[in-house]
Amino acid sequence: MKKDLAVGLVPKAVQDIRNAGLKVQGFFILGYPGERIEDLEESVKLIMDCKFNFVFLNSFQPLPGTPVYDGLVEKGEIPDGLLPNSYSDGKKAYIAKELEDFNFSKFILMTHLKMMWNDPANIPYHLSLMFKLFSPKLVVKKVAMIFWNMCFPKQQIKNDVVFEPMHHTGQVVASTVLSSK
Numbered sequence: 001m002k003k004d005l006a007v008g009l010v011p012k013a014v015q016d017i018r019n020a021g022l023k024v025q026g027f028f029i030l031g032y033p034g035e036r037i038e039d040l041e042e043s044v045k046l047i048m049d050c051k052f053n054f055v056f057l058n059s060f061q062p063l064p065g066t067p068v069y070d071g072l073v074e075k076g077e078i079p080d081g082l083l084p085n086s087y088s089d090g091k092k093a094y095i096a097k098e099l100e101d102f103n104f105s106k107f108i109l110m111t112h113l114k115m116m117w118n119d120p121a122n123i124p125y126h127l128s129l130m131f132k133l134f135s136p137k138l139v140v141k142k143v144a145m146i147f148w149n150m151c152f153p154k155q156q157i158k159n160d161v162v163f164e165p166m167h168h169t170g171q172v173v174a175s176t177v178l179s180s181k
Contacts, residue, residue: 025056047114
C-alpha cells in the first residue's frame with residue numbers, strides 16, 4: 001500500500017498513547033490487491049500486540065483516479081467506471097483473487113472476540129463504542145448472521161443486514177442487500 005511506516009514502532013506508540021490515558025483505535029483495510037491470508041493474520045498479530053481499544057476493519061474499495069484502481073483496470077480485474085455504492089455497507093466492489101474464498105465476516109468477528117479475550121478490562125469500552133455506532137438490535141442481528149455464515153459458508157444468507165453509520169440525522173439506518181454468493 002506504499003505506507004512509509006515502520007510497523008515495529010506501532011505497538012510502542014500505541015502503548016505510550018494508552019499510558020497517557022487516551023483510547024486508541026486502529027483502522028485497517030482488508031483485501032488490498034495481492035494481500036494473502038498470511039497478511040491478514042499478520043494484521044491480527046499487530047492488533048493483538050498493540051492492544052488497540054477498538055479497530056475498524058474495512059473492505060478495500062478501488063477508487064477511480066488512484067494508481068491501484070488504474071492498475072486493476074489495466075489488468076482487467078475490474079471494469080473502468082466501477083464505483084462502490086457505499087463505503088460503509090461492507091459490500092465489496094472488489095475481492096483480491098487470493099481471498100475469493102476467504103470468510104471476511106468470520107475474520108472480523110474473530111478479531112473482535114480475540115481483542116476482548118486479550119484485554120478483558122477493555123470490553124466495556126469496546127462494546128460501548130460498538131453500540132454508540134450501531135443500535136444494539138442491529139449489532140445482535142449482524143453477529144447472528146455472521147455466526148450463520150461461519151457455520152454454513154456455502155449457504156450465505158440472501159438478505160444480509162448492512163450497517164450505515166450515524167450521519168447528520170443521528171439515526172442508524174439498516175438496509176437489505178442481496179449477497180453476491
